[in-house]
Amino acid sequence: MSRHLQHRLHTQLVTAVAVLDLPLTDLDLERLAVEMTAPVKAMLAEALATADEQAPLAVSVAVPVISAGPHPDVDEAAGVETSEYAGCVSRIGLEIDLDSPAAVLADKLRSSQPDVIATDVPDAATLGLTVRPQSIDCWRWWLSHLNVPVGAVETHGDAATATGQYKGVTIQLRGDGVPELLTDRAAARLAGVIAGGPAGHPW
Known part of the structure; x- marks a missing residue:
């Protein structure tokens, strides 16, 4: 999962930087994707654990920051x-x-x-x-x-x-x-x- 999550984060970062015209290099984007993978994975795990504790309520979990762009x-x-x-x-x-x-x-x-x-x-x-x-x-x-x-x-x-x-x-x-x-x-x-x-x- 980490491999795919890192790739999706990198793809979304490239899109966001292009849209916002931010002065970031390709190396900056690669490093951001690597650094963000673990925290985002932890957030997803925590959200899923919380959803299990609150069952039978249906909980929809979305990945932060990567809701737009190519899938x-x-x-x-x-x-x-x-x-x-x-x-x-x-x-x-x-x-x-x-x-x-x-x-x-x-x-x-x-x-x-x-x-x-x-x-x-x-x-x-x-x-x-x-x-x-x-x-x-x-x-x-x-x-x-x-x-x-x-x-x-x-x-x-x-x-x-x-x-x-x-x-x-x-x-x-x-x-x-x-x-x-x-x-x-x-x-x-x-x-x-x-x-x-x-x-x-x-x-």
């Missing part, structure tokens, strides 16, 4: 927890530590990059990342940021895929709508996002 869907059989907020789907293995490199990076990208439409954390060092870049320049930024060689990108229907690395995390990148951006091959080569373009990145 994770836990699939015990598959071992995956899924949540969706603002059009972005987040999937993470139930056994994955929220402080693991892949989980921290997934949370950071979801909260800071509007191109991100899905993250999938199957283990502590692997991140499945789906983005929908709005331009060739946006796609070039993702390739550069995740250290993906241009020649390693493959297209499949309406998406492009590649594998990159970022601070020790293996990134399985999927770019939805990228093939359409690359229809102007001259512009794509000039931007350096398909083979034959200029080497490196201007920044």
Whole structure:
């Protein structure tokens, strides 16, 4: 229960901070979720004990502070927890530590990059990342940021895929709508996002 409660607290804290525009970092939110898990769990246990003592009166117990926002869907059989907020789907293995490199990076990208439409954390060092870049320049930024060689990108229907690395995390990148951006091959080569373009990145 602590694992799921911590994840829900973190999700609600991210939402609250975004709505209130509070000057908190991702690290602050992670620490708050960890620190609040035990007190909130104790409050729930106390409320349930009180409800038992007052039976047969029906008592409705609500988790403080986390009544709004996305509600994770836990699939015990598959071992995956899924949540969706603002059009972005987040999937993470139930056994994955929220402080693991892949989980921290997934949370950071979801909260800071509007191109991100899905993250999938199957283990502590692997991140499945789906983005929908709005331009060739946006796609070039993702390739550069995740250290993906241009020649390693493959297209499949309406998406492009590649594998990159970022601070020790293996990134399985999927770019939805990228093939359409690359229809102007001259512009794509000039931007350096398909083979034959200029080497490196201007920044």
